Amino acid sequence: MTRQGGRRNLGARGGLKPRSGPGYLGLLTLVGGLAAVGAGLDAHAAASRDIAELSLEELSDVKITSVSGHAERLSDAAAAVYVITNEDIRRSGVRSLPEALRLAPNLLVARVNASQYAISARGFNGTIANKLLVLIDGRAVYTPLFSGVFWDAQDVMLEDVERIEVISGPGTTLWGANAVNGVINVITRSAADTQGALAGVEAGSAGRNIGARYGGKVGDGSGAFRVYAKGFDEFNTRREAAPGATASDAWSRAQAGFRMDWSGHRDGLTLQADAYRGTEDQAALGDVRISGANLLGRWTRDLGNAGQIRLQSYVDRTQRNIPGSIAEGLTTYDLALQHNLPAMGSHAWTWGAGYRLSSDHVTNAPAIAFLPADMTMRWWNVFAQDEFALAPDLRLTAGAKFEANPFSGKDFLPSLRLGWALGPNSLLWGALSRAVRAPARLDRDLFAPGNPPYLLAGGPDFRSEISNVAEVGYRAQPSPRLSYSVSVYRNYHERLRSLEPTGSGNFVIGNKMTGTTTGLEAWGGYQVAGNWRLGAGLLLLRQNLRLEPGSGDPTGPPGAGNDPSSQWSLRSSYDVPAGKLFGRGEFDITLRRVGALPNPSVPAYTALDARYGWTVRPGVEVSLVGQNLLDAAHPEFGAPATRSEIGRALFVRLELSR
16 A cells, blocks of 8 residues: 655646656566466455454554553543554545644644655644654654754655654653644554555556565564655646646656564564655756665563563664755664563553764755764763652653763753543543753755855754743543543743844844643544444644844744644544445545735635545455545645645556455
């Protein structure tokens, strides 16, 4: 289910000119070979995918790890956490990781153009949003260039995702700086759970993509592996300011990788790697080119009476060349240790430490520069957390992390979480946290133009941004058919980034913005019948940011992000009984409403996505997907003069598995 897009170049008459992405022919060959194998064999009966097989009670029992650092039931987590399951992704028909994140009602997701997204939680959204930490199988996909995520460089085989844990709110004790407004943890399946062959081909009005995966056993069966390859083309969007004109932003990308897992009596070992290459059109300056590779190893050991230990290390190499701007090569080495001690009376301790080294090389341009161009950066951290029972139904988690960064020194990140089980299926929780957004190269080393005299200069004294956060929430399942979660929060922000005049006609980056963010997040599910489930989500957000006395920032609070004051979504998943229409099928619809963005102004929009899928025979599935069905096109982010419109799209998908 490789749900990425495709690509086209539109000529003056709007004709289609296919263009192969990197490695595209090789991927086609691989997919074609696996498809032929799958079609030519009598596949055994596939596991049933009825929505009724995973009840709301079972969903509440899903084990998550991102809140406390160890496995716990979702219903016991003292945080605003939403889990996107593999079934959610499959039945939604989404084609990319950013689109899959729209399924989380506690996230702000806006598509900018064919390849760019703005994603955040609890405000401060933008293409360089910097208060959300994102991990893929424990690897932080963070760039020290701006303390955020390049979303065009993040991809996974969506069929292999086990779940995506989305925490809105700080996760600082476990995850450290930049986990200010939320944490996204993408967790893929063990290789043992992805055995056999799978191939998918998808094509439609907005793109095309292909993907294949094969998994098998290693040695005596204690080990397993999988290999995969995928590629996509995403077609041009349209420019809003010039109706009918292409935005010349088509995008192609290819990626391949593997994962190997071994499990023994007391030990577990994981080794995985990915490599990718992509090209993104620009209207005049030449194609943007990105590439990268990563290798991760993780060892876990059951120490018996001494608890459990996990040691993880990875190396990540990324390259980005933006004609007319900069080129960057970044290599990161990361090592992390975590030790979960056995329960000692009513106490359960977790502690750990980490070290990261990044080597960054920037090739500057006349318009913009990062100085010095070459920089080696080091981070280290230690943390400890105690989870203890104040009473049989009352649990307090207290923790703190010390973290050092290469720009502003050390930060102290404490947190308290209290969970009160009011009954077997309800939890009242509250949390107090101190979170920071550590400086990035953009804050300290950015200069424009690239040579003196500089109109804009990085702030040599720029310090970590601070957020003190109070949260309270309630999660309940009053009946087997109904579950819901509600949380409210208030963030007190200090030392937010500002743009300060120097008195000499230029500007320097400073810390002279402050204010609050207040919001409500709610979602729930209702099992109408054994084959029909409804879901809903609501987000309300109010920001009150202001410049400190003495600030001369000409952009003011609008420069901190662009967010809607509200958004809501409704989802329906219905299993069509066998014998109707095309036989046993699945019909899913999602309706979402995103409020207007204030500055730059973007109109509110309502979008409807739908999918109908049916099993032709065991191992052969066909689905039809429609996206943005309520209008021909709409903008989601950016200034009117340059932004793209995201258009209606129709796709057909064929998936073969054995």
